[in-house]
Amino acid sequence: MTKGILTPVIIVLLLSSCGELESQQPNSSSLQSKEEQLSDCEQHYQNWEDNLLKSIVSGSVSDGSLTNGKMMPYSGSNFTYFDDDSYLANRAFTSQEVKLSILDTYKKMEALAPHRQFYLMELSNEKGGKIYPHRTHQNGLSVDFMMPMLKNNQPYYGLDTLGKNHYLLSFNEKGEYSEDKEVKVDFDLIALHILELNKSAKEQDLRISKVIIKIEYKDYLFKTPNGKKLKASGIYIVKGLTPLINHLHDDHYHIDFEEI
Numbered sequence: 001m002t003k004g005i006l007t008p009v010i011i012v013l014l015l016s017s018c019g020e021l022e023s024q025q026p027n028s029s030s031l032q033s034k035e036e037q038l039s040d041c042e043q044h045y046q047n048w049e050d051n052l053l054k055s056i057v058s059g060s061v062s063d064g065s066l067t068n069g070k071m072m073p074y075s076g077s078n079f080t081y082f083d084d085d086s087y088l089a090n091r092a093f094t095s096q097e098v099k100l101s102i103l104d105t106y107k108k109m110e111a112l113a114p115h116r117q118f119y120l121m122e123l124s125n126e127k128g129g130k131i132y133p134h135r136t137h138q139n140g141l142s143v144d145f146m147m148p149m150l151k152n153n154q155p156y157y158g159l160d161t162l163g164k165n166h167y168l169l170s171f172n173e174k175g176e177y178s179e180d181k182e183v184k185v186d187f188d189l190i191a192l193h194i195l196e197l198n199k200s201a202k203e204q205d206l207r208i209s210k211v212i213i214k215i216e217y218k219d220y221l222f223k224t225p226n227g228k229k230l231k232a233s234g235i236y237i238v239k240g241l242t243p244l245i246n247h248l249h250d251d252h253y254h255i256d257f258e259e260i
């Protein structure tokens with residue numbers, strides 16, 4: 001990074017990210033050394049100590065708890081957790097098996113969807129239990145995944161770094177963004193991700209028990225090449241939702257796993 005581009009605006013933007021830079025004098029040598037350090041979220045993951053004990057999932061997704069929960073890494077080569085505050089508040093915990101399933105799937109997506117970046121949304125608290133405002137996510141088997149987007153049929157990431165406000169975005173029944181119809185949900189990529197996730201889950205003696213996605217999206221999802229495979233797979237995708245829950249699942253899809 002050169003000194004020339006370090007305008008105050010850029011510094012403010014950087015400071016508002018996950019602690020990438022702290023209040024340092026903006027000279028190139030100090031910035032260089034700070035950049036080599038981990039962000040607050042990456043440091044949070046490094047500081048977390050895995051007790052190496054097997055995760056125990058108790059109760060149901062809507063009334064349950066998690067013992068020996070495992071923290072998802074903040075980021076990897078092709079994925080990032082969507083909200084720093086949520087991450088630092090320990091809302092990215094899950095069971096060991098779900099964690100391995102998610103990570104294995106992202107690894108496969110490096111080859112299946114090269115150059116695509118994915119965003120992981122909320123999971124569970126370290127010990128499970130209620131996690132406002134979710135009704136489920138209580139026993140480490142529920143995960144929210146951000147919808148990948150396209151703009152003019154090219155990958156689009158302009159809405160992906162809004163943090164928790166991403167949950168508040170609105171899309172129409174075709175998956176087009178309310179503020180810009182050129183920005184659309186990438187249904188084929190979602191279908192591919194779900195199919196691969198179920199394969200990875202099976203290696204961990206899990207399977208997807210339910211996918212929650214805006215009901216009107218299902219027709220568009222099943223029309224895509226991977227969507228046809230998804231439909232044939234028998235993975236359960238909800239058939240009906242209350243208007244509120246339906247509306248909430250236009251920007252992300254929710255997946256519940258179950259042990260097999």
Ligand SMILES: [Zn+2]
Pocket residue numbers: 134137142143144254255
């Ligand atoms: Zn959810």
